[in-house]
Amino acid sequence: GHNNPPEYLKGLNPEQRQAVETTEGPVLVLAGAGTGKTRVLTTRIAHILATGRAFPSQILAVTFTNKAAREMKQRIGILVGEAIEGMPWLGTFHSIGVKLLRRHAELAGLRSDFTILDTDDVTRLIKQLIQAEGLDDKRWAPRTFAQMVDTWKNKGLAPEEIPEGDARAFANGRGRELYRAYQERLTTLNACDFGDLLLHPIRIFRKHHDVLAEYHRKFKYILVDEYQDTNTAQYMWLRLLAQRPKGGNATTEGREPDRATEPSRGPRGALAPSGAEQRVSENKVNICCVGDDDQSIYGWRGAEVDNILRFEKDFPGATVIRLERNYRSTAHILGAAAHLIAHNEGRLGKTLFTDRPDPEDPRVNVHAAWDSDEEARAVGEAIEAYQRNRHQLNDMAILVRASFQMRSFEDRFIEIGLNYRVIGGPRFYERQEIRDAMAFLRVVANSGDDLAFERIVNVPKRGLGDATIRQIHDTARALGVPMLEASTRLAESDELKPKPRAALREVAANFARWQSLLDSTPHTELAEMILEESGYTDMWKNDRSAEAPGRLENLKELIRSMEEYESLRAFLEHVALVMDAEQNEGLDAVSIMTLHSAKGLEFETVFLPGWEEGLFPHQRALDEGGRSGLEEERRLAYVGVTRAKKNLHIWFVSNRRIHGLWQSTIPSRFLDELPEAHVEVQEGGGSSYGGYGNPYGGGAFASGRGGFSAGRQNPYGASRFDNLGSPSGGRAARGDQGGSFSNSYATPGWQRAQQNRT
Ligand code: ATP
Ligand code: MG
Numbered sequence: 001g002h003n004n005p006p007e008y009l010k011g012l013n014p015e016q017r018q019a020v021e022t023t024e025g026p027v028l029v030l031a032g033a034g035t036g037k038t039r040v041l042t043t044r045i046a047h048i049l050a051t052g053r054a055f056p057s058q059i060l061a062v063t064f065t066n067k068a069a070r071e072m073k074q075r076i077g078i079l080v081g082e083a084i085e086g087m088p089w090l091g092t093f094h095s096i097g098v099k100l101l102r103r104h105a106e107l108a109g110l111r112s113d114f115t116i117l118d119t120d121d122v123t124r125l126i127k128q129l130i131q132a133e134g135l136d137d138k139r140w141a142p143r144t145f146a147q148m149v150d151t152w153k154n155k156g157l158a159p160e161e162i163p164e165g166d167a168r169a170f171a172n173g174r175g176r177e178l179y180r181a182y183q184e185r186l187t188t189l190n191a192c193d194f195g196d197l198l199l200h201p202i203r204i205f206r207k208h209h210d211v212l213a214e215y216h217r218k219f220k221y222i223l224v225d226e227y228q229d230t231n232t233a234q235y236m237w238l239r240l241l242a243q244r245p246k247g248g249n250a251t252t253e254g255r256e257p258d259r260a261t262e263p264s265r266g267p268r269g270a271l272a273p274s275g276a277e278q279r280v281s282e283n284k285v286n287i288c289c290v291g292d293d294d295q296s297i298y299g300w301r302g303a304e305v306d307n308i309l310r311f312e313k314d315f316p317g318a319t320v321i322r323l324e325r326n327y328r329s330t331a332h333i334l335g336a337a338a339h340l341i342a343h344n345e346g347r348l349g350k351t352l353f354t355d356r357p358d359p360e361d362p363r364v365n366v367h368a369a370w371d372s373d374e375e376a377r378a379v380g381e382a383i384e385a386y387q388r389n390r391h392q393l394n395d396m397a398i399l400v401r402a403s404f405q406m407r408s409f410e411d412r413f414i415e416i417g418l419n420y421r422v423i424g425g426p427r428f429y430e431r432q433e434i435r436d437a438m439a440f441l442r443v444v445a446n447s448g449d450d451l452a453f454e455r456i457v458n459v460p461k462r463g464l465g466d467a468t469i470r471q472i473h474d475t476a477r478a479l480g481v482p483m484l485e486a487s488t489r490l491a492e493s494d495e496l497k498p499k500p501r502a503a504l505r506e507v508a509a510n511f512a513r514w515q516s517l518l519d520s521t522p523h524t525e526l527a528e529m530i531l532e533e534s535g536y537t538d539m540w541k542n543d544r545s546a547e548a549p550g551r552l553e554n555l556k557e558l559i560r561s562m563e564e565y566e567s568l569r570a571f572l573e574h575v576a577l578v579m580d581a582e583q584n585e586g587l588d589a590v591s592i593m594t595l596h597s598a599k600g601l602e603f604e605t606v607f608l609p610g611w612e613e614g615l616f617p618h619q620r621a622l623d624e625g626g627r628s629g630l631e632e633e634r635r636l637a638y639v640g641v642t643r644a645k646k647n648l649h650i651w652f653v654s655n656r657r658i659h660g661l662w663q664s665t666i667p668s669r670f671l672d673e674l675p676e677a678h679v680e681v682q683e684g685g686g687s688s689y690g691g692y693g694n695p696y697g698g699g700a701f702a703s704g705r706g707g708f709s710a711g712r713q714n715p716y717g718a719s720r721f722d723n724l725g726s727p728s729g730g731r732a733a734r735g736d737q738g739g740s741f742s743n744s745y746a747t748p749g750w751q752r753a754q755q756n757r758t
Pocket of ligand 1: 011012013016031032033034035036037038039040292295326327328599600601602642
């Protein structure tokens with residue numbers, strides 16, 4: 001015992017202190033949001049270092065993001081009162097994986113200077129393989145296969161281990177062959193993909209016991225944050241490093257990897273200790289994982305929340321510690337979060353309390369807005385109001401469900417000169433699909449824009465290789481004309497082979513046609529036409545990657561945002577200005593990010609916009625995941641709510657443009673799952689419309705129902721949010737500007753609201 005505990009232990013509650021001081025043996029900290037799990041991990045490392053139990057290089061610590069790793073390193077330094085000289089093994093699974101693989105590349109058939117391929121490289125490589133197999137890459141889309149490979153790798157599966165059904169599902173049953181060929185090709189190229197950063201080390205550990213033993217000796221302590229979101233491969237990797245042969249009789253105990261959970265295909269007894277392992281076998285496994293099953297939000301990417309549930313089985317004798325006191329949020333926020341998440345089934349169930357309830361604490365505010373632009377305007381006003389009350393912008397965050405939602409906030413904040421930064425991803429206009437789309441538009445508006453032209457001349461892929469591009473360049477330079485014109489001329493000459501010539505002719509004809517329409521066609525229509533006719537939209541529609549649907553949403557949002565400008569040129573100018581804005585690193589700025597990337601973070605004031613059925617919970621999650629999809633959405637809502645320390649503002653809008661149509665939306669079911677006692681509904685919420693009502697009552701009620709809430713029978717009949725934010729007659733003018741209004745999602749609740757008024 002410590003009679004005089006060191007400074008870094010002071011202030012911890014007894015359970016936290018137990019989690020910090022139980023350094024030996026396996027420890028699982030299972031606790032709700034804001035209870036200090038990450039703080040426990042950080043302090044635990046500080047404690048291990050301060051008490052001389054290990055050197056920094058003997059601690060393996062896994063965080064979910066690189067940013068979290070940097071912060072943890074800093075805090076440890078502060079806690080132990082000196083800068084830490086490198087914690088080389090503190091990082092994400094991927095960053096630690098790269099490091100391991102560089103050290104032992106030759107055991108995976110690679111050189112230590114191997115390249116890591118990004119998604120584009122992978123897709124290109126797979127396309128070559130598909131073509132080399134004589135398969136039609138239109139029918140068997142390379143991106144689909146890339147996605148399948150990624151899924152297999154997340155599950156830790158080698159080609160010979162993939163399920164029969166999966167292998168059959170692609171390329172007439174040649175999925176397995178292709179996967180194998182892909183791996184061989186990677187080796188030849190001295191390259192690996194992201195999945196390999198974990199899979200190669202796993203194989204190396206299984207095959208080379210001496211290497212594994214080296215790390216068993218090296219890593220005296222293993223720590224993992226956000227354990228609920230580890231996938232199977234990460235889990236296998238961790239277990240290999242953490243599970244050591246028990247002491248005692250080496251031949252009878254604890255040799256075998258658990259076959260039920262670990263598809264190990266090494267020789268039986270692969271983990272039987274060598275002499276070296278025998279020596280470490282006296283050591284206990286000092287692994288500490290912290291997590292919250294209610295915050296498992298990466299199931300769609302292969303995370304297995306079960307990993308956390310089976311910790312005690314994997315590590316017998318584990319100490320399980322629960323933390324119940326929340327240090328982050330007010331009682332209102334906690335009450336709202338607890339009530340919301342209680343709607344999920346199959347939880348481990350946790351209590352959360354704060355002993356600082358303060359009658360002054362604000363309730364959770366729910367606001368309605370007419371549409372996303374008004375939502376952005378109102379959130380901007382709220383932020384400025386906080387600012388006037390001396391709140392820092394750094395203490396405020398806007399957390400969105402889908403990245404396309406960022407657009408209206410970014411536009412608005414630039415307009416009013418409010419500093420913001422986008423975290424965990426590019427800003428809206430910097431996204432690949434937006435840059436591509438903008439490139440098409442820029443060339444149409446200005447045929448001399450060579451940079452834009454070069455970006456999309458071969459997008460989607462139309463067989464214009466480097467050689468052709470070089471020829472276009474040469475011609476352009478020789479004639480002193482822009483690349484588009486050079487292409488037009490080249491397409492008419494016989495300097496090119498028939499295939500690129502035909503492709504180039506099509507490109508030239510397309511741009512000529514679009515340019516001829518520039519003055520006569522509304523620019524939003526023209527933009528839609530360009531994305532359709534160029535094949536760009538289809539390219540993403542045929543893309544099976546997890547990001548593709550989001551990219552399509554972003555493209556729709558781009559078109560939508562153009563409506564506010566009177567011409568294509570005015571719009572392009574606007575975007576150029578937006579792109580020029582600083583990222584505000586190091587400045588006081590509001591953070592904008594997705595809910596997924598907000599995991600583990602906290603802010604004084606949090607805005608959660610877009611709580612509408614179909615957006616949140618997201619329709620895709622409901623369609624693809626059914627009940628479990630809905631529950632994962634609800635966990636995401638729980639993550640969002642629990643990011644707030646003091647002020648939480650949730651917004652929903654009554655109209656969104658979906659598939660080019662204005663549609664009235666239904667407030668998210670999650671709003672109804674918030675307890676009234678902790679919520680305050682802000683009528684109007686700073687918005688400029690007055691009165692409720694549905695001027696479109698006689699509209700097309702039946703059409704387009706498929707989008708949002710098909711099959712649900714007025715589950716919100718009694719919703720207290722029905723009456724909020726309904727459109728007023730005055731704003732109907734919007735309908736004249738673009739698209740048409742449709743009440744396709746109107747519910748009887750709507751109708752009742754209307755009857756109440758009349
Ligand atoms: P999440 O599940 O969201 O990742 P968490 O369990 O990791 O949350 P932390 O981020 O570690 O929680 O802690 C939440 C907040 O509470 C932080 O601001 C942290 O500094 C503070 N905190 C944690 N423990 C204590 C304590 N014993 N005394 C005072 N503040 C604390
Ligand atoms: Mg945390």
